[in-house]
Amino acid sequence: MEDIDHIIEGCKKGEHKYQRMIYEHFYGYALKTVFRYIYRYEKAVDVVNDGFVKLFSHFAQFKCADAVHVERMLMGWIRRIMINTAIDELRKNNLIPEIGGIPDHVWEVADGSQHSDQRVIYKELVTHVKELPPAYRAVFNLFVIDGYSHYEIADMLGISVGTSKSNLSRARLLLQKFLKKNEQIEA
Numbered sequence: 001m002e003d004i005d006h007i008i009e010g011c012k013k014g015e016h017k018y019q020r021m022i023y024e025h026f027y028g029y030a031l032k033t034v035f036r037y038i039y040r041y042e043k044a045v046d047v048v049n050d051g052f053v054k055l056f057s058h059f060a061q062f063k064c065a066d067a068v069h070v071e072r073m074l075m076g077w078i079r080r081i082m083i084n085t086a087i088d089e090l091r092k093n094n095l096i097p098e099i100g101g102i103p104d105h106v107w108e109v110a111d112g113s114q115h116s117d118q119r120v121i122y123k124e125l126v127t128h129v130k131e132l133p134p135a136y137r138a139v140f141n142l143f144v145i146d147g148y149s150h151y152e153i154a155d156m157l158g159i160s161v162g163t164s165k166s167n168l169s170r171a172r173l174l175l176q177k178f179l180k181k182n183e184q185i186e187a
Contacts, residue, residue, distance in 0.1 A: 005070060006018075007021055007022060008059075008062065008070070008074070014059075022056075026075070026078050030048045030051060031045070033082045034047045034086045035126065036145060036146075038086050038089060048085075050085050051085040051086075054081055058081075087156055090134070128178045128179070129175070136167045136174065138157060139164050139171060140167075142157075143164070143168050
């Protein structure tokens with residue numbers, strides 16, 4: 001990818017060439033982020049595209065004081081927008097669980113940095129998280145995977161902090177049951 005600072009400046013000016021570069025470079029990352037919340041492929045693609053529309057319409061708000069970590073800061077900003085867009089979609093549909101398969105090409109990493117065993121573990125974890133009730137799944141993703149605090153989760157989902165903590169605890173218990181069940185089947 002070209003000089004990231006130059007690309008960011010182009011996006012802030014609304015230049016489509018640079019927006020396309022950002023979109024193509026971070027599309028897979030955005031899709032994987034959204035898949036933790038939206039499990040129907042077609043709907044996840046729509047949410048990612050909506051997220052990029054939000055991203056580009058607010059690109060002027062992106063600021064990074066640390067010139068060394070610009071791309072990492074940009075990835076964090078993209079992740080936050082994608083998560084918020086996915087949560088908005090879930091909230092709009094009353095956290096109704098999405099049903100559907102995830103195509104294998106989604107698990108591929110463009111730079112080849114992920115080993116096949118890591119990809120299998122990631123895919124298995126996402127599959128088990130997918131089986132959680134929607135409210136537990138949302139809190140688990142936000143707290144464990146995305147690193148939000150219970151206060152932030154409560155604000156994002158419109159629930160109490162206690163409900164967030166309770167949902168996380170129940171999600172962990174269910175995941176432990178899923179994993180124990182799989183261990184018994186494999187043994």
